[in-house]
Amino acid sequence: MNAKKIIAPVLAFALVIACLFALNTITAPVISENESASLLGPLAEVLPGSGNLQEMVLDDLPAKVSAIYEDESGAGYAVKLSTSEGYTKNPIELALGVSSDGKITGLQITEYPDTKEVGDEFIASFNEQDSALAGVDLVAGATYSSSAIKGAVEEALAYMAENGFITAGVKSDSQIFAEMLPALCPGMANASGILQLTEDSTDTLMIASNGSTAAAVIPGDTALLQIKNINGDFVTYDAEGKIANAALCDELAAVELSSTASRDEGKIKTLAGDGAELEEIALDGIYNCVTSAFSVTTPDGKYYAFGTSPYAYSNEVMPVYFIIDENGAISKMTAPDFILFGDYFSDYDLDKTAYKEGFQGITGDTFTEETALISGATMSSDAVSMATKAAFEAFAILGGAN
Secondary structure: OOHHHHHHHHHHHHHHHHHHHHHHHHHHHHHHHHHHHHHHHHHHHOOOOOOOEEEOOOOOOOOOEEEEEEEOOOOEEEEEEEEOOOOOOOOEEEEEEEEOOOOEEEEEEEEOOOOOOOOHHHHHOOOOOOOOOOOOOOOOOOHHHHHHHHHHHHHHHHHHHHOOOOOOOOOOHHHHHHHHHHHHOHHHEOOOOOEOEOOOOOOOEEEEOOOOEEEEEEOOOOOEEEEEEOOOOEEEEOOOOOEEOOOOOHHHHOOOOOOOHHHHHHHHHHHHOOOOEEEEOOOOOOOOOEEEEEEEEEOOEEEEEEEEOOEOHHHOEOOEEEEEEOOOOEEEEEOOOOOOOOOOOOOOEOOHHHHHHOOOOOOOOOOOHHHHOOEOOHHHHHHHHHHHHHHHHHHHHHHHHO
């Protein structure tokens, strides 16, 4: 075989390889830079003045913090966040910038699966805030998503403060007590622990939109929180959640709350059956979503009935009714609408008769979230679950006293 015929293709192949190598040498840094810009672009944007961002090696990051980058020039930190606590439960991805003195320099949403927009004003409200987030309010109509975003930012800032990256901000008394309220007074919050308040509520006077309860912050050297229920009962807490002694403040005394007995009596009487006689019971010591209570006398015996007002889809009140026997077991339960806006939502599985029968015989000790589950209707399920727990709690308080 002619040597020239062999050498020529080899040289050509070598030339191609050399060209490709040269091309890769030239373009690789550009490609790498573009990929880096795509990855770090939002992070650099939320931290103005940053130079070279270097990912910190941290093995104890909280669940919602994907990564923390430190700027080598000292501008601060850029943080990647991810939360699945929004409306759709799909990940919301965020880029957060925090200056070296602990102030937020920017926040961007990089991935948003929810249908209800939180709006530019909400995102902008984070700017210049410290870890207290005193000026960040949830968005009406998008409370799940805005709460998820705020929660992710809070988690990141708390971690950074605890680990000495930034100085923690100081929360106001109103903030501290507002965070305590869902646990102290479940009637004021939805199943996700987000307060549901009337439009005329303020930082120091909070009124539940279902009319169940109201709370007031009493300022002073030792600030206090007072909560009042429908019955006019009230309880006072200090900032550590311990019960304190104080007279009912004038601001809270002026708030008028009323039971839903007029709304509920007819429905409960129908649920109880022919011959049932109802007598309203005062809601002594009840601070959950039970908004009416009755003793029920039927030919079969004595029962207790509860009208509840939990928050369901769009945080609308979804009345749910229970009749509980003297042994604390559910005899009957119902709701006018288990699925709010049923004409709009159709992707759920619910045999109403079988669903209601599934509650019969259940007690506070045997109830589980599975009993309340409506496939394809998470918020309705959560509302029924909250209402059921509230009814059992009310029975435990009122049943033995009547």
